[in-house]
Amino acid sequence: MKNLLKKKTCQFVFLVMFFMLASFIPRTIFAVPSISSINGTVSNGQPVTISGSAFGSTGPIIAIFDDFEKGTNNNELSTLANSAAVNQWYRLENQGKNPVYSTYYANSGTKSAMIDWGTDNASEGGRWFEADIGSITSQVYVQYWFFVPIGGHVPGANSGGGPNWKLMLISGRPWPRSDYTQVILTDVNNWPMGAWGFICLTPWYDGSGLTEMTSAIGGYHDEGYCSLNPSAGTWHRMEVFMSASSTGSGTMYTAEMNANQTRRIVGSSSNATTLHSGDSWNLVRFPAYGRGDSTSKTYYDDIYIATGSAAQARVEIGNNSTYSTCTKLAITTPTFWSNTSITTTIRTGSFKNGDIAYLYVIDANGLVNTQGYPIIVGGEGWLAPNPPTGLRLLE
Structure with a gap:
């Protein structure tokens, strides 16, 4: 056959046709977000406007997003405005x-942000940086990436006491009012983590009467413990969502994802008591704690914290056409949100210009568009290519 289209052009045509067909599915049946168009350049730091339906009337309140690009190498993290x-x-x-x-x-x-667990003569604890999230009695959504290099160790692995790395905590002020934390308790040579290796989210010092998270995977010996599937030398994404309740009506979940693991919920709880009466959540820390260890350096990147009644509403870029099969995701930072229109600043994460990717809108209930909206990173909002010409059927 003459005038064969290039492979990528064929792929684009297929994606656009598939998306157009999918858009005819009655939206009222599923009540999930649906994207109809994007205007703007899908490049890091650039705003785009997404049009569609069923996005929800309210978006997240972003407490902080940091990709650490504004800092100077080897300088302490800054607390200066913006x-x-x-x-x-x-x-x-x-x-x-x-x-x-x-x-x-x-x-x-x-x-990224680096924590050297050998500083101060490898003394234990500390080394945290803290976000102020206001006075929250509704919802908190936290997303972050962590990394341990090949040949590296979890803090404490080569010092007294054994591995102990509290990845993050959510707490009232003063700490530890209604505090929750995540803890890695095994070194990289025992990853992925089985029962006893990872505490997915549990109340810690002020935990009396608060609910521990339940593993989403069977075979665990105690509430609060979950499976986790990171590996040394690979960036690993974590999500934490919590809705506040002092009367047993709260919900919470922890999710993970990396290049070798599709996004999955590793622990969740409903009908949960997550906040003591009269308390509020005021701060998030990274890390919460670690044992001193001269052989351990750990890293964080792309930390995102949102609050409000739609804390988990968000816009993300994924590497597959369905959200649940993505092994690479990059969250954006919305500045306007309505039921039919979102303006958000693109954060490309580990995507490169020219990558074929897919856009997702997740609403306040965690519902996401069934099919990702195809985009090209670094390009304008998706435009369908012209129909091919010069093709004929061969008999």
Whole structure:
């Protein structure tokens, strides 16, 4: 056959035709978000406007997003106004062992936040940076990436006490009012983690009467423990969602994803008591704790925290045409949200210009468009190619 189309053009045609057919499915049946068009350039830091339906009337309130690109290599993390990509960190522990901007490893761009667990003579604890999230009695959604290099270790693996890395915590102020934390308790040579290896989300110092998260995978010996599937040398994405309730009507979940693991819920709880009466959540810390260890350096990148009644509503870029099969996702930062239109700033994460990707809108209930809306990273909002010409049927 003459005038054969190039492989990528054929792929684009197929994707657009599939998307157009999918758009005719009656939306009222599924009541999930549906994207009809995108205007703007899908490039890092650029705003785009997404049109469609069933996005929900309310979007998230972003407390902070930091890809750590504004910092200077080896300098301590900044708390100056607007020193993060969106807003700024509230405070550091300030004990001479604070996290620094680092160019050694990055999930996006060229920098991340590095914690050296050997500083201050490998003393334990500390090294945290904290976000102020206001006074929250509704919802909190946290997303972050962590990394341990090949040959590296979880803090404590080569010092007294064994591995203990509290990845993050959510708490009232003063800490530890109604505090919840996540903990890795096994070194990289025992990853992926089985029962006892990872505490997916549990109340810690002020936990009396609060609900522990239940594993989404069977075979675990205690509430609060879940499976986790990271590996050394691979960036690993975590999500935490919590709705506040002092009367047993709250919900919460933890999700994971990496290049070798599609996004999955590893733990969840409903009908949960997540906040003591009279408390509110006021802060999120990374990390919450780690044992001193001269052989351990750990990294964080692309930290996103949102609050409000639609905290988990978001727009993400994925590498597959259905959200549940993605092994690469990049969250964006919305500045306007209505039921039919969203304006958001693109954050490309680990995507590169020219990558074929898919756009997803997740609403306040966690519902997502059935089929990803196809885009090209670095290009204008998706445009269907012209119909091919010069083709004929062969008899």
